[in-house]
Amino acid sequence: MAPSLHGSKILITREAKQSKEFADKVIAMGGIPLEVPLLKISCKDRKANRLMLDRLHEYTWIIFTSSNGVENFFEIIEKYHVQIADHVLFAAVGHKTESMLNKYSYRSAFIPSTYNADIMAEEFLRTPGEKGPVLLIRGNRSRDVLPARFSEQGLAFDTMEVYETSFNLEMKHQLNDVLSKQQIDFITFTSPSTVESFMVMADEIPDSNYVCIGTTTEQSAAAHGLHTLITPEEFTTDAMLLAISDYINRKD
Template identity: 30%
Template sequence: MLKPLGLLDKKVLVPRGAGQAKSFSQLVEKYGGISIEIPLIAFRPIEFTQQLQNAINQIDTYDWIIFTSNVTVETFFSFYKKAEPKSFPKIAVIGKKTEEVLQERGFKTEFVPSAYVTEVFTDEFLSLVRSGSKVLIPKGNLAREYISTALSNHGVLVDEIVIYETYMPEESTEKLAKIIAQDELDILMFTSPSTVNHFMSVVKKYQLESHIDRCVISCIGPVTERKIRAFGLPVHVSPTEYTVKEMIISTINFLAK
C-alpha cells in the first residue's frame, strides 16, 4: 500500500523550468517531499527557416504530423498561428500529455501508442501508415532519428524539421553545484537523457561525484536509464509507465522497501 507521506522530508530534484515544474512539484509535495526546482533543460525556438515556411504553406499535403512532446506542440503553433483542425493532417503523438495539449487547441489525435516510448510508438504506428504517405515531424535539435528512419525504410516520405533547440539554463549551473555540494538532495529524478547530461556536466565540472553517491536515482524511460548507467550511476527506480506520477509512486514504493 502506498504511504500517504512516502516522501516525507525528502529533498527531491525537480529538473524542469518554471512553466513545467508546477505539477511535478505539487506531486512531490503531496507525498510529503520537498521539491527543489532547478531547470536542467530549457527550450528556445530556432529562427524561422525556409524549410519550416514551406512545410507550413504545404501543410494540407501531409497525411500525418507527429508530435513527440508538449514543447514540440507549443513551438510549432507559435510559428503556425492560423492552423484550423479541418485543414490539418492526421495527428499522432507519443504521450497523453501531448494529446491533452492538442485537445486544448481543438485538435483531435488519431493515434497514441500503448506505451509512451519511441520504439513502441514506431512499431504500432507503422501498421497505420502506407508506403508513399507523407509525414511531417517537427522536433528539437537533440531528438533521435529513430522514427523517421523506420518510416523511411517503410517507404514513407518523411520531412523532419528542427523547430527548437535544447540548452542548459546558465543560472541553473551555480545553483545546482551549490545544492549538491551541501548535500541538499536526497532523490534525483530525471525526465530525459538531456537532463542527465546537463546534471552530470555540473557534477564533473565541480568534481562533486562523491556527493551524489547517497542519492536515490529515479528516471522515466529506457533511453534515460541507459544514459544514467553510461555515467556509471545506479538506477534505483524506472517505472514501466513513463510518467512523472508513476516515477514518484515507484520511488515511494522503493523507499518503503
Template identity: 30%
Template sequence: MVKYHEWLYQPLKPKPLAGKTILITRAAGQSSQFRQLLEHQGAEVVEVPTLVITPPASWEPLDQAIAQIGTYNWLILTSANAVEFFFQRLHAHNLDSRSLHHLKIAVVGRKTGELLSIQGLIPDLIPSDFIADSLVARFPECVNSRILFPRVQSGGREVLITELEQKGAKVDAVPAYESGCPQDIDEIALRSLQTHQIDILTFASSKTVRNFHQLISKALPDEWDQLLDSVQIASIGTQTSIACRELLGRVDIEAQEFTLEGLAQAIVNTCN
C-alpha cells in the same frame, strides 16, 4: 466504531515521501506539475533547470512545411514543446486547427495528447507506453505517405525517422524549437548536493541527464561523482536510464509507466 472525538485526535498517517528532499531536473518553467506530484506525497523539492527551451535558429523550414500543410498525410508530435511551438507558428500564419482537418495525428505521451486536445484535436495514434520507439510498431501502412515531424533542432534521436522511411514514408523532420544547456548550475541546488541534503535525484529525459552531468562536472570537476554516492537516481524510462548508467554510473529507480505520474509513483513505491 471510532467515536468522532477519538478520530479527531488520532495521529495522521505520515505521507510516504515525508522527510525526503528530491531534486528535479527539468526545463526552466516546466517543473510545476512534477513538483506538485512530489510535494503532495510529502517531499521537499529542490529544482535545478537543466534545459533552456528557445525557438529554433530559423523558422524557415517549419514555415515552408506549414505553407504546404495540405500535402501531408500525418503530423507527428512527440513532446509538449513540439505542440506548443508548432501551433504558435501555425497561428502566426493566421491558421488554426481547422487547417489540419485532413491530417492524421500521432503523439507520444499523455501530456502531449492533452495539449493537442486544447487545440480541439484528438490524436489518431498514441503508443500506450508513451515512447517514440513504439510509435513505429503501431504505425499503419505508410508507403508513399508524407509525414510532418516538427521536433527539437539538435539532439533528437533519429530512429523514428529512419524506421518510418524504411516503411516507405517520406518524413520531413523540421526544427520547431531548440533545447540547450544553461551556462551554470543553480547555486541553491549545488549547495544542497554539497551539503548532502538531497535524497533522490530525478531525470525525465536523456537530455536532462547529459546537461546535468555537464553542469555538475563543470562546477565540481573533482568531487561531483562522490556527491552522488549517497543519492538515489530516478529515471522516467528506458532511454533516460541508459543515459544515467552511461554518465552517472547507475539507476536506482525506474518508472514502470514512462510519465511524470509514473516516475512519482515509482519513487513513492521505493520509499514505502
C-alpha cells in the same frame, strides 16, 4: 495506505515551466521539491519552417514526440495564421503530449502503448490506413529513431525542428550549491538531455538515488556511470513519484 514520499528531498532538473507542476506533485505526496532547471527550451522559428507550413495540407499525419513539440509548433502556426486541413491526423507519443494537443482543440488519432519513440515507430507502422506523407515535429536533440524507421520502410516524411533544448548553464552554481548543502534523497531525470546537462554542470556526482522517466533516459544515465536507477513501467512524472514511494517502502 496512500503513496507517500515521507519527507524525501527530490531534486527536479527539468525545464523551468514544467518543473513547477512536478514540484506541486512532490509536495502533494509529502515530499520536498528542490527545483534546479538544467534545461532551456526555446521556439525555433526558421525560414525553412515557414516554407514547410505552406505545404501543410500535403501531409496525412503530423507526429509529435513531446509536449514541447506541440507547444512550439502551434506557436509558429498561430504566428503565421496557418490553417490545418481537416484531413490531417495527429499522433502523440503519450497522454501528456495529447493533453497539450487538446489545448489547441485537436485530438490524437494514435498514441502508442508505451511512451517512447521505438514503440511508437513499430506500432504506428502497423496501424491500418494511409500513413504518408508524414510531418515529424522535432527538437534539436530529438533522437533519430522515427526518421530511421520511416526511411527503412520507405515511408514519405519530412521533419520540422520547432524548438531548441540547451543547457541552462546559469544554474551551474545553484546546482552545485544544492548538491553540497542538501542531503538529496532522489535526483530525477525526465529526458536524456537532463542527464547530460547534470553531468556537464555537477562538479561532483553524488551517491544518490537517480529516478528516470523512461528506459531511454535510464540508458543515458547508465551510460554516464550513474547507479541506483529507478524507472517506472509507465513513462510519466506521476509514475516516477509512485516508483519513489514504492522504493522507500521496500527500503523500510
